[in-house]
Amino acid sequence: xxxxxxxxxxxxxxxxxxxxxxxxxxxxxxxxxxxxxxxxxxxxxxxxxxxxxxxxxxxxxxxxxxxxxxxxxxxxxxxxxxxxxxxxxxxxxxxxxxxxxxxxxxx
Amino acid sequence: xxxxxxxxxxxxxxxxxxxxxxxxxxxxxxxxxxxxxxxxxxxxxxxxxxxxxxxxxxxxxxxxxxxxxxxxxxxxxxxxxxxxxxxxxxxxxxxxxxxxxxxxxxxxxxxxxxxxxxxx
Numbered sequence: 001x002x003x004x005x006x007x008x009x010x011x012x013x014x015x016x017x018x019x020x021x022x023x024x025x026x027x028x029x030x031x032x033x034x035x036x037x038x039x040x041x042x043x044x045x046x047x048x049x050x051x052x053x054x055x056x057x058x059x060x061x062x063x064x065x066x067x068x069x070x071x072x073x074x075x076x077x078x079x080x081x082x083x084x085x086x087x088x089x090x091x092x093x094x095x096x097x098x099x100x101x102x103x104x105x106x107x
Numbered sequence: 108x109x110x111x112x113x114x115x116x117x118x119x120x121x122x123x124x125x126x127x128x129x130x131x132x133x134x135x136x137x138x139x140x141x142x143x144x145x146x147x148x149x150x151x152x153x154x155x156x157x158x159x160x161x162x163x164x165x166x167x168x169x170x171x172x173x174x175x176x177x178x179x180x181x182x183x184x185x186x187x188x189x190x191x192x193x194x195x196x197x198x199x200x201x202x203x204x205x206x207x208x209x210x211x212x213x214x215x216x217x218x219x220x221x222x223x224x225x226x227x
Contacts, residue, residue, distance in 0.1 A: 033213075053211075087152055094165055095168060095169070097154065098153070098154070
């Protein structure tokens with residue numbers, strides 16, 4: 001299985017901050033990566049697919065980059081509704097595997 | 108707007124079978140792949156497997172010996188059966204559309220999730 005390692009596991013930030021979350025694959029996955037946001041008690045919501053394509057309806061403050069083994073999710077200016085847990089997902093190889101999650105908390 | 112809704116028992120006894128159904132509304136199940144994904148309480152997400160509307164399946168090897176995913180196109184539903192469950196199978200189970208309309212294998216539409224507890 002491809003292992004997906006996210007860093008950090010959690011971070012504290014303030015409204016307006018620029019936030020960066022990393023995801024590293026144990027082997028190359030081209031750009032077969034998605035990013036998801038999950039709030040407590042809710043299903044994950046797709047933010048990014050194909051590493052850098054923004055899901056329709058998702059604010060442009062969210063962006064994704066990377067290819068191969070190293071990927072980044074950036075929130076350019078954190079908003080109150082962005083406090084949540086974020087997961088990366090690789091879909092290059094079966095089984096699909098998720099990162100362990102990054103919790104973004106209020107500083 | 109495609110919507111998915113999981114249904115099934117919230118409590119299953121150890122060694123028995125977990126059975127869930129996902130009903131798709133607002134769109135046809137035909138032409139797409141459909142996934143099951145689970146999340147133990149307080150933990151991360153685990154991909155269980157997916158099914159194409161024709162019935163072709165792909166499972167997580169860690170669960171393959173105990174899992175079956177079926178599709179019922181006439182009722183726009185697909186289902187999950189997990190056999191010989193233990194407490195480690197306690198989780199919120201999500202159904203999702205596995206492949207979007209552009210062919211990207213990152214689930215886009217998700218059900219709200221249903222908690223299944225394994226306990227005697």
